[in-house]
Amino acid sequence: MSLLFSPISLGPITLDNRIVVAPMCEYSAENGCATDWHLIHLGHLALSGAGLLIVEATAVEAVGRITPYDLGLYDDAAEAALGKVVQAIRRYAPIRLGVQLSHAGRKASSQAPWEGGQQIPEERGGWRSVAPSALAHGPTEEAPLALDAAGLARIKQAFVDAALRAVRLGFDLIELHGAHGYLLHQFLSPLANQRSxxxxGTLENRMRFPLQVFEAIRQVVPAGVAVGMRVSATDWVEGGLDPTQVVTFVQALKERRCDFVHVSSAGVSPLQRIPLSPGYQVPFAEAIKRETGVPTIAVGLITEAEQAEEILQKGQADMVALARGMLFDPRWPWHAAAKLGASVDAPRQYWRSQPREFKTLFRDASFGQR
Structure with missing residues (x-):
């Protein structure tokens, strides 16, 4: 039997299989509100046959957006707009839904990637970013404001409020974004955090704010919702965050009832040097799984069904996540199931597409249809 297509429990929820659609920023929101693009984009990924779909990095306050076009969950309008997308998916797909709550910290107020991705200064419609320390991400960027006690309290409450909005919308899972150089990662990394x-200072101190945010969310989220975190296992810069430190951090998360860890790397420094290769981040997920026992999601240049199956068979991770690969092939789980002799959920409207040689490929995913 294929492990990739076997069920798995993440705390209180069970996934039908171990394929995760990773969060992917679309830079297509309006004032933090989801648009028709999100309905189309997330809607068709919800029909992919994956076990879990995680909505893109969703800002907990307006100044926490990476770009002016980021999705948010910080006011009633944003909640209502995202709610329409969630309702449509719930009507037609049985997939588990998660949302990644995020704050960009010093990487906020930037252009969309296709516009160059550079920082937008305040005089050109941007805003002043905030961070653990007044250290700019890049040499040509404006330094952020260092957060004081009031700022820390405000942001922690913003995470809590966004989590409560996510619960009201019916999300099964909440993932805190502690990776890719955004605010919680900035606190963890000595490259971005030089507070006194x-x-x-010490790892114990640098972990303090991310752990406080996690604890605050864990306390208010109902028992039926899974809560976990995305982490960067290394900064790929000498003197930065490294896998040993991240294992310690995940052990602390485990003590606070963390249901899963989504393991990637990098993002906090333009000096990073990443040795890209297929599955290059999988060893980090393997180490965290081995040392902590927390269920792990591996991600990063995982493109082939056989590759994903091997990662699970070797015990290197508990799930695999795809981002760019899923955009390139939104039916990747179908094709993986065909290769591995498994079955996958598919809406009855698509059953006629099933090749004759795969007569048992599709299961009925006509969840809630009328």
């Missing part, structure tokens, strides 16, 4: 108070 209780939130900087």
């Amino acid at each position: 108070d209780a939130y900087g």
Whole structure:
């Protein structure tokens, strides 16, 4: 039997298979509100046959957006707009739904990638970013404001409020974004965090704010919702965050009832040097799984069904996530199931597409249809 297509439990929820559609920023929101693009984009990925779909990095406050076009969940309008997307998916697909709550910190107020991705200064419609320390991400960027006690309290409450909105919308899972150089990662990394108070210096201090945010969300989220975190296992820069430190951080998350960890790397420094190769981040997921026992999601240049199956068979991770690969082939789970002799959920409207040699490929995913 294929492990990739076997069920798995993440705390209180069970996934039908171990394929995750990773969060992918679309830079297509309006004032933080989901648009018809999100309905189309997330709608067709919800019909992919994956076990879990995680909505893109969703800002917990307006100044926490990476770009002016980021999705948000910080006011009633944003909640209502995302709610329409969730309702449409719930009507037609049985897939488990998660949302990634995020704050960009010093990487906020930037252009969309196709516009160059550079920082937008305040005089050109941008805004002043905030961070653990007044250190700019890049040499040509404006330094952020260092967060004081009031700022830390405000952002922690923003995460809690966004989590409660996610619960009201009916999400099964909440993933905190502690990776890719965004705010929670900035606190963890000594490259971005040079504070001299209780939130900087030692690893114990640098972990303090991310753990406080996680604890605050864990306390208010109902028991039926899974809560986990995305982490960067290394900064790929000498003197930065490394896998040993991240294992310690995940052990602390485990003590606070973390249901899963989504393992990637990098993002906090333009000096990073990443040795790209197929599955290059999988060893980090393997180490975290081995050392902590927390269910792990591996991601990063995982493109082939056989590759994904091998990762699970070797015990290197508990799930695999695809992002760019899923955009290139939104029916990747179908094709993987065909290769591995498994079955996958598919809406009855698509059953006629099933090749004759795969007569048992599709299961009925006509969840809630009328």
